[in-house]
Amino acid sequence: MRNKGDTIAAIATPPGEGGIAIVRLSGEKAPGILKRMFAPKNPGAQFTHGQMHYGTILDAHGQRLDEAMAVCFYAPRSYTREDVCEIHTHGGVMSRLALEAAVELGARPADRGEFTYRAFLNGRLSLSRAEAVMGIIGAAGEESARRSARQLHFGASAGIGKCRSRLKEMVALIDAAADFPDEIDESVTAQRVKSEAGEILKELKRLCDRRYARMMSDGAQVVIAGRPNVGKSSLMNALLSFERSIVSDIPGTTRDAVSESVTLDGLRLTLTDTAGLRKSDDQIERLGVEITQKRLDGADVVILLLDAEKGVTQQDRALIEGADERYIIAYNKLDLKDAPDDRYPAVSAKTGEGIEALLQLVRKKLSLDEDDEKLLSLRHIDCAGRAIEALKNIINAPEGTYLDLMLTDAMSALEALGEIDGLNVSQSVIDQIFESFCVGK
Ligand SMILES: Nc1nc2c(ncn2[C@@H]2O[C@H](COP(=O)(O)OP(=O)(O)OP(=O)(O)O)[C@@H](O)[C@H]2O)c(=O)[nH]1
Ligand SMILES: [Mg+2]
Known part of the structure; x- marks a missing residue:
C-alpha cells in the first residue's frame, strides 16, 4: 500500500450503468477537495457531519458536470477514521468524471481495499473483521454473507x-x-x-x-452420477427448473460434465450432471467417464441415481459399493414403478415427486449446522x-x-x-489480504 498520508479517492459502487454511483474520498484533504468540486444548492451549507446536501458537481476548472448529493463524515467517526466525503452522482460516465475531478484537485486513486486497510491501520477494524468485509461483498449466497456479517460484528x-x-x-x-x-x-x-x-x-x-470454509466462500459441489439412462440429466433439469441438460432415451446422451449454480436455503450450490458411468468402446464417452470420476472426487455431495423400473443392476451394485459418506443414493422414475425396496429414497424427475425431500437430504449432507464459531x-x-x-x-x-x-x-x-x-502479522501478509479486495472498499 502506498503513502497513508495521501487523500485517496475511488468509485465505491460497481462499474457500469446504475441509478447512483458513489465516489468516496478519505484523508485530510477530502473536505477541501469536496468544497471545490461540489457546489451545494444552499450556498451557506456547512457540511455538518453526516448531513446530506443537494447540489452540483463541478470539474477541476469549475465547469458544471451534474446534479448530485454529497456528505462528509469527520474523523474519527467514519469508516476509515479519517475525514471521509462521499459524492452520490448518477451512475455510468458521470461518476468517472467526478473521480477525475477529485484526482485533479489533489486526491490519489485508491489501491484495492485501501479504505478498509486504513480502517484496520487506524484501529477501527481487526484484521479478521476487515476480512469479513470482503467476505460479505464476495459471499457465495445468503448463508455465507450472513456468517461473514456475524464475523464483522463479533470477530473471527x-x-x-x-x-x-x-x-x-x-x-x-x-x-x-x-x-x-x-x-x-x-x-x-x-x-x-x-x-x-x-x-x-x-x-x-x-x-x-476446511471443507466448511471452502463451501462458504465458493459454494458446495453437488454431483449427480449413475449409470446411463437412469435420468441424471432429467433430475438436473428438475432441480434447476429449466432445461439445462439434453435428455434422451439413448444411453450415453451426456458425454461431458454440465454445471449450473443454484441456491439452496441461502447456500450456493454448483450442480453438475455427468456422463453415465459405464465401460465403453467409444473414445469420447470414455473421456466423459474420466471427467465424471474427477468431478466425483471433488464433490461435497454425490447423488447416485438408480432406476426404480430396472431395479438395482450389477453395475449399480459396483457403484453403491464405492459410495462413501458424501453419497445420497436414490431411485428415479418413481412414476413408472414403485421403488423395489425402501433402502433408498425415491423420486420422479418427470413429475417432481420426492424432489423436495431429496433437496432436504442434500442440505443435511452438507451439515450446515448452526455452528457459527x-x-x-x-x-x-x-x-x-x-x-x-x-x-x-x-x-x-x-x-x-x-x-x-x-x-x-x-x-x-x-x-x-x-x-x-492481525497481531504480529507481517506486512506482506497484510498487503496480500487487502490486494484481494476490490477498488473502492
Ligand atoms: N417416466 C420417467 N422417465 C424418466 C424419468 N427421468 C428420466 N426419464 C427418461 O429416461 C430417459 C433418460 O433420461 P436422461 O435424463 O437423459 O438420463 P441420463 O441418466 O442423463 O442418461 P445419460 O446422459 O445417457 O447417462 C429419457 O427418456 C427420460 O425422459 C422419470 O422420472 N420418469
Ligand atoms: Mg444425461
Whole structure:
C-alpha cells in the first residue's frame, strides 16, 4: 500500500450503468477537495457531519458536470477514521468524471481495499473483521454473507477468543511454577499443562473445517452420477427448473460434465450432471467417464441415481459399493414403478415427486449446522493449524520435559492465534489480504 498520508479517492459502487454511483474520498484533504468540486444548492451549507446536501458537481476548472448529493463524515467517526466525503452522482460516465475531478484537485486513486486497510491501520477494524468485509461483498449466497456479517460484528470466532484466553492462563500457570519452584511441583504442573493443551487442541480442531470454509466462500459441489439412462440429466433439469441438460432415451446422451449454480436455503450450490458411468468402446464417452470420476472426487455431495423400473443392476451394485459418506443414493422414475425396496429414497424427475425431500437430504449432507464459531477463512484455519502443531509438541513432550520448553510452544500457539486478528502479522501478509479486495472498499 502506498503513502497513508495521501487523500485517496475511488468509485465505491460497481462499474457500469446504475441509478447512483458513489465516489468516496478519505484523508485530510477530502473536505477541501469536496468544497471545490461540489457546489451545494444552499450556498451557506456547512457540511455538518453526516448531513446530506443537494447540489452540483463541478470539474477541476469549475465547469458544471451534474446534479448530485454529497456528505462528509469527520474523523474519527467514519469508516476509515479519517475525514471521509462521499459524492452520490448518477451512475455510468458521470461518476468517472467526478473521480477525475477529485484526482485533479489533489486526491490519489485508491489501491484495492485501501479504505478498509486504513480502517484496520487506524484501529477501527481487526484484521479478521476487515476480512469479513470482503467476505460479505464476495459471499457465495445468503448463508455465507450472513456468517461473514456475524464475523464483522463479533470477530473471527468466539471459539478462538476462548482458546486464546485458555492459552494465556496456561502461560500464567507455567510462569507461576517457574517463579515458585519450591511451592509448585513441576511435574504436576506439566501434567496439567498437557491435559489443558489436549482440550484446547480438540476445540481448535472443531473450529478448523476446511471443507466448511471452502463451501462458504465458493459454494458446495453437488454431483449427480449413475449409470446411463437412469435420468441424471432429467433430475438436473428438475432441480434447476429449466432445461439445462439434453435428455434422451439413448444411453450415453451426456458425454461431458454440465454445471449450473443454484441456491439452496441461502447456500450456493454448483450442480453438475455427468456422463453415465459405464465401460465403453467409444473414445469420447470414455473421456466423459474420466471427467465424471474427477468431478466425483471433488464433490461435497454425490447423488447416485438408480432406476426404480430396472431395479438395482450389477453395475449399480459396483457403484453403491464405492459410495462413501458424501453419497445420497436414490431411485428415479418413481412414476413408472414403485421403488423395489425402501433402502433408498425415491423420486420422479418427470413429475417432481420426492424432489423436495431429496433437496432436504442434500442440505443435511452438507451439515450446515448452526455452528457459527467455525472459521470462515483459510488464512485463519492456517493460523489455527500452527497453533495445533505447537500444542501437539506440548502433548507429546516426553516425561520430564522442562516447563520452559512447554512455555515456548504455548507462546507460539498464542502468537499463531493472535495472527487471526492481525497481531504480529507481517506486512506482506497484510498487503496480500487487502490486494484481494476490490477498488473502492
Ligand atoms: N417416466 C420417467 N422417465 C424418466 C424419468 N427421468 C428420466 N426419464 C427418461 O429416461 C430417459 C433418460 O433420461 P436422461 O435424463 O437423459 O438420463 P441420463 O441418466 O442423463 O442418461 P445419460 O446422459 O445417457 O447417462 C429419457 O427418456 C427420460 O425422459 C422419470 O422420472 N420418469
Ligand atoms: Mg444425461
